[in-house]
Amino acid sequence: MLTWSEAMMCGAGGGLIAEAIVTFGRLRAWQQARHAARIVAGELPPIGAFVDPLADSLAALFRVVLGGMAGWLLHSEVTGVYAAVTVGASAPALLAQLGRSTTADSAVLGSPRGRDLSTPPAQPEPPGPSAVREEASS
Template sequence: MLRWAEAAAYGAGGGLIVEAVVTYGRLHAWQQARHEARMADDQLPRVGKFVDPPADSLAAFFRVMLGAAAGWLLHAEITGVYAAVTVGASAPALLAQLGRATTATDALRGEPRGEEPSGFPAQVEPPGLDPVRGEATP
């Protein structure tokens, strides 16, 4: 089991790794667009069409903070560095699922409140009840 500060730091590192991969994807798209423009003798696209430093920096900051928060929240459950990095990398989805859970048991099982596994709200009505008045139907 990691101490809370270690789990938070490694969780932040996991968030940073994910953000680095996202940034690489944007830079790779820019590179491909430049290659295509060179082949077609068109004007080369600028990097600003693919990377927005203020917005991307803010998103990266929050991803790192979410990774740290997830590591801190789950530090008692995390048994190693790789697990902490994984928790940090998956923090946005993991914390959203924990927020939808009705009980701690549901959170550990991964059963979100009122949603199907697909992520769409459940459309379940109690059998034999009038949906408007909540009274039993004859």
């Protein structure tokens, strides 16, 4: 079992690895667009069309922070470095899933979206005869 600081650092590293993969994908798309433009002797696309330094840097920072937070939150669950790196790499999806999870209180008292779980969902009305005729004529 990792300490909370080790899991946090490994999680942040996982977030950094995930962001490096995303950045590589953008650079690869830019490279392919340049190759395609060279074939038709067109204008080469600028890198700014594929990479936005300010927005991408901010997204990278948040991915690293989320990776570290996920490592810290789950430090008692992860048993090794690879697990902590994986938690960090999948942090945005993992934390979103944890945020949508149902607790025992919300299951008993009602759903998190405010709908009472004791009442069935409203059934849609069956189409009337005019709707059936319109579909048949289409």
